[in-house]
Amino acid sequence: MSSLTVRYSMAYMICLAFVIISIAQLSIGLYIPSLPSIARDLQTTAGQAQLCVNLYLFFYGFSQLFYGPLSDRFGRKPVLLVGLLIFIIGSLFIVLDRNIHVLLLGCVVQGIGSGCISVLIRAIIRDLYDGKEMNRGMSYITMITAVTPAIAPIIGGFIDAQFGWIWDFKGLAIYGCLVWLIVYFALPETHAASQTKLNLTNIKNDYKTLINNNHYLAFVAAIIAIYVCQIMYFTVAPFLFQDQLGMTPQSFGFFGLAPALGYFVGGLIYNRYTERLENTKFLQYTIFILFAMGAVLMFQAQVTGFRAYTIIPAMIIASVGVGFVLSAGISGALTPFAHIAGVAAAFTGCLQMVGSALIGSMMSFFHVTSLQGFAIGYIVIAIALMICVNILKRPLVVASVSLS
DSSP states (O other), X not given: OOHHHHHSOHHHHHHHHXXXXXXXXXXXXXXXXXXXXXXXXXXXXXXXXXXXXXXXXXXXXXXXXXXXXXXXXXXXXXXXXXHHHHHHHHHHHHTTOOOHHHHHHHHHHHHHHHHHHHHHHHHHHHHHOOHHHHHHHHHHHHHHHHHHHHXXXXXXXXXXXXXXXXXXXXXXXXXXXXXXXXXXXXXXXXXXXXXXXXXXXXXHHHHHHHHTXXXXXXXXXXXXXXXXXXXXXXXXXXXXXXXXXXXXXXHHHHHTHHHHHHHHHHHHHHHHHTTTSOHHHHHHHHHHHHHHHHHHHHHIIIIXXXXXXXXXXXXXXXXXXHHHHHHHHHHHHHTTOGGGHHHHHHHHHXXXXXXXXXXXXXXXXXTOOSHHHHHHHHHHHHHHHHHHHHHHTSOOXXXXXXXX
16 A cells, blocks of 8 residues: 555545546536537537537547656656646637637647546556555546536536537636646645656557457457447437427436436446456446347337437436446456556547547437437447457457567
């Protein structure tokens, strides 16, 4: 047990993590209810409005490749402060002009900046804890990531109704400044800066170590697949609930509580049973859940018709599975790599966000806005998880990589 673990309790670190992670989650959830309003106000298509989310996620993920190694070299805290500053600049850039191209560019800069958040929080938890304690810490992070998306659409819907969608981004700039100050004054450094120069060859070999581990890749593939469930809700649900069911942005915001409740419950169950069950068991339970809920939604879309109160329960249950896989997948992927925690967290986050963003962009290209899209998505994700579980049942394969 490190001196930092004694000095700073898990409760303290998790509270700090909540504040820091919330900035990345708000950057997606706050303006989700406003996507139809943005499309109308900027006289653009639903697909282009949805692209805001996917561009943010792509660069949020891709930038993590750099933040992980930089944090291993220079420490977690200074790299986190620089990333947050870039995020604040991107948020300010968006409010300068109501233009779809400026908005998309601002989302790119936001994504580059906020990419530091998830990877460094995971690396900090990995720095402080091992084994089952690390699993618990990661499950708490999963539950935290469920709370902010639940609150964000409610706040965003209220802001849109009262002040207009542009204030979503003004609010992000203000909150980003507050989080920067909290990190500067309250976050301890958990990984001292290394005297070793940043060696690109070693970094490349660290990434090769991860790529050559078949179990690591299977866990990451499962994370990518399950995160598409969240992407579907971020990009498809606003149009489904507002355009087809006639909800206002503010009313839709309250429905963001539904899937977030599922994520939270999934993380809570994982936390409770992680000592008894292997991570692959949670993936198997999720396969069953997604097949069942996909069938329920397809039946409603094709046969009985649907209302908000008939589809929300299925989305909540499916979201429990999302909580399972995010917790089990991240823990399974990071556990073997304490010696390169920053790189492992970075690569995991990068693949998660870039992979899911590319899939989400494909959905935007085809203008998916229907309940059938949700149902098919659940079923396809369940099939992808079956493949991941099959790989995890095979022997671990680790190719040797020279670090010279």
